[in-house]
Structures are given as structure tokens and as C-alpha cells.
């Protein structure tokens with residue numbers, strides 16, 4: 001992901017800053033609890049396509065996370 005591009009991206013719902021999760025390949029809006037997928041290096045900024053994050057995922061970096069390979 002391009003860092004400059006990343007800095008320009010905001011959540012389409014709340015216009016808040018997004019957190020890039022490199023491992024998951026997702027952009028996280030911690031305010032809405034939504035994870036936007038990145039497909040072929042292109043962020044899919046559609047709330048309909050976004051995955052609802054679990055409550056514990058909303059906290060910054062949870063090392064014990066499992067599933068969703």
C-alpha cells in the first residue's frame with residue numbers, strides 16, 4: 001500500500017482516519033468497527049463490502065487473534 005494514498009483515505013461513513021492492518025490486508029475504521037478489504041492493492045471503500053469487526057478487534061493490535069486466514 002502506498003503511504004501517501006493511505007494518508008488520503010478516510011472512512012466513507014465517519015470521515016475518520018483509517019488504520020492499515022498489513023497482516024489482514026484491511027483498512028480498519030475503529031470508530032465504526034468496520035474493516036475495509038484491500039483487493040489487488042486497491043482499497044475497497046464500500047461499507048457494504050466491509051467486514052464488521054469483533055468488539056475485541058476494535059482495540060489496537062490484538063496479538064491473540066485467530067481465524068479468518
Ligand SMILES: [Zn+2]
Nearest residue numbers: 011014029032
Ligand atoms: Zn468510520
